[in-house]
Amino acid sequence: MRSYAAVDLGASSGRVMVGRVGPDTLELTEAHRFPNRPVRVPEGLRWDVLALYAGVLDGLRAAGCLAGGRLDSVGIDSWAVDYGLLDTRGALMGNPAHYRDTRTEGVAQKVWATVPAAELYAATGLQYAPFNTLYQMTADREAGRLAHAERLLLIPDLLTYWLTGEQGTELTNASTTQLVDPRTRTWAHGLAARLGIDLGLFAPLRQPGDPAGTLRPEVLAETGLSGPVPVTAVGSHDTASAVAAVPATGERFAYICTGTWSLAGLELDAPVLTEESRAANFTNELGLDGTVRYLRNIMGLWLLQECVREWGDPDLGSLLQAAAEAPALRSVVDAQDTAFLAPGRMPERIAEACRASGQPVPGTPAEITRCVLDSLALAHRRAIEDAQRLADRPVDVVHVVGGGTRNALLCRLTADACGLPVVAGPTEAAALGNVLVQARAHGLAGDRAGLRRLIAGTQPLARYEPRGDAGRWREAAARLAAR
Numbered sequence: 152m153r154s155y156a157a158v159d160l161g162a163s164s165g166r167v168m169v170g171r172v173g174p175d176t177l178e179l180t181e182a183h184r185f186p187n188r189p190v191r192v193p194e195g196l197r198w199d200v201l202a203l204y205a206g207v208l209d210g211l212r213a214a215g216c217l218a219g220g221r222l223d224s225v226g227i228d229s230w231a232v233d234y235g236l237l238d239t240r241g242a243l244m245g246n247p248a249h250y251r252d253t254r255t256e257g258v259a260q261k262v263w264a265t266v267p268a269a270e271l272y273a274a275t276g277l278q279y280a281p282f283n284t285l286y287q288m289t290a291d292r293e294a295g296r297l298a299h300a301e302r303l304l305l306i307p308d309l310l311t312y313w314l315t316g317e318q319g320t321e322l323t324n325a326s327t328t329q330l331v332d333p334r335t336r337t338w339a340h341g342l343a344a345r346l347g348i349d350l351g352l353f354a355p356l357r358q359p360g361d362p363a364g365t366l367r368p369e370v371l372a373e374t375g376l377s378g379p380v381p382v383t384a385v386g387s388h389d390t391a392s393a394v395a396a397v398p399a400t401g402e403r404f405a406y407i408c409t410g411t412w413s414l415a416g417l418e419l420d421a422p423v424l425t426e427e428s429r430a431a432n433f434t435n436e437l438g439l440d441g442t443v444r445y446l447r448n449i450m451g452l453w454l455l456q457e458c459v460r461e462w463g464d465p466d467l468g469s470l471l472q473a474a475a476e477a478p479a480l481r482s483v484v485d486a487q488d489t490a491f492l493a494p495g496r497m498p499e500r501i502a503e504a505c506r507a508s509g510q511p512v513p514g515t516p517a518e519i520t521r522c523v524l525d526s527l528a529l530a531h532r533r534a535i536e537d538a539q540r541l542a543d544r545p546v547d548v549v550h551v552v553g554g555g556t557r558n559a560l561l562c563r564l565t566a567d568a569c570g571l572p573v574v575a576g577p578t579e580a581a582a583l584g585n586v587l588v589q590a591r592a593h594g595l596a597g598d599r600a601g602l603r604r605l606i607a608g609t610q611p612l613a614r615y616e617p618r619g620d621a622g623r624w625r626e627a628a629a630r631l632a633a634r
């Protein structure tokens with residue numbers, strides 16, 4: 152048995168997990184969990200990346216204690232698109248901006264004046280989101296913030312650099328920059344040149360499974376680990392790691408990674424770059440072993456997180472119980488709408504959206520929670536229907552992974568809405584995918600299907616069969632479409 156530490160940074164919390172792996176064994180234990188609290192300063196919304204790095208160091212210390220002082224490797228994944236800038240001495244130039252920061256407002260339209268949106272999609276396969284790295288870099292360049300930058304590191308690559316002193320750009324996360332061609336799986340040089348983006352800011356590409364250095368002596372001293380401890384590149388985009396850990400036993404499956412976001416779609420061998428796919432705002436991100444994550448971003452449990460924050464953090468279990476008893480499908484909102492991207496006033500914004508579409512206005516926390524969960528289930532249904540049609544790939548089962556698997560009501564509603572069985576779990580899919588890519592790089596035999604069988608055979612999963620109320624979901628979908 153070998154021990155691997157998976158650092159998994161989500162938008163709401165970070166965790167360091169220890170995976171103990173043998174040919175037929177996979178055990179995951181939480182070593183440390185810490186909140187990820189963005190901070191609003193006068194210049195905008197920023198990640199507290201030093202607090203996150205401190206959490207990683209605390210986590211590695213705790214992981215070492217769990218693993219008897221010795222780790223066979225460490226891997227890091229996090230949310231996508233965001234970056235830190237380094238100066239000529241390799242020092243971080245300020246706190247990385249949060250993808251929910253408003254500095255990219257109106258930037259896409261300027262980019263499209265040079266490269267029209269249709270051409271951008273044909274070249275990169277990436278959905279439109281205001282926070283794609285390309286738009287963030289354009290905003291930063293126009294504001295003069297790139298002028299003295301020597302290097303740009305995506306968040307997991309930045310933390311890897313601090314741990315090892317080595318710089319690289321891991322491919323699955325690079326594919327969320329909108330600067331990668333999903334057919335060649337390398338930088339889109341021509342596109343970047345036209346848009347005045349200096350690809351020299353990025354460190355060389357790394358593939359999942361590549362070595363990414365060893366922990367620096369100072370890190371070993373601070374964490375009490377005995378060296379050398381290699382750091383291994385994993386699918387450093389958390390969604391890439393989570394999809395790698397979907398416990399599918401066949402080919403005909405869809406997945407929904409549910410956490411702060413819901414990422415709903417299919418695993419494909421090649422990108423879908425049609426105009427229809429662009430109009431449906433599906434993205435083609437790159438996954439393990441030459442795969443493509445063909446999916447749509449849905450606002451996800453962010454909607455609920457923000458409400459709960461506004462309500463002063465009531466007990467989630469009681470709130471979900473009350474929501475389960477609230478009237479079903481009374482009012483629904485469009486959970487794909489980027490109008491819900493920014494923080495703040497979420498219960499009011501949801502109520503306003505219901506009012507504007509002529510539906511009953513939910514008032515109590517239970518009613519609003521029910522509205523959020525019904526709306527998410529409806530958006531899951533739409534994404535999975537659209538993905539099957541656009542990629543011409545029918546599915547028989549929906550795998551739900553991530554923190555949302557702890558929300559049984561959401562899983563049940565998703566099965567009902569999709570009219571398909573839902574297999575829920577694992578909850579810590581990203582950490583498991585992270586661990587397995589490390590294990591494979593260090594000798595564990597197995598193709599993607601083999602890794603998935605190992606997860607299916609070792610992790611607790613729950614199954615939700617769809618209940619036959621398809622007509623009500625169709626009616627609610629039509630209600631939203633008619634807005």
Ligand code: ADP
Pocket residue numbers: 160161162163164409410411412452453455456467468553554555557558559
């Ligand atoms: P991220 O990785 O984006 O930070 P997670 O995968 O950790 O997100 O999922 C966080 C979400 O999981 C929370 O917003 C919450 O809605 C849900 N969740 C966490 N714990 C529970 C629980 N005990 N019951 C129901 N839902 C939960």
Ligand code: LRH
Pocket residue numbers: 161162229230231232250388389390411412414448
């Ligand atoms: C989920 C996620 C998602 C991205 C978003 C920025 O954590 O990585 O895949 O679109 O964050």
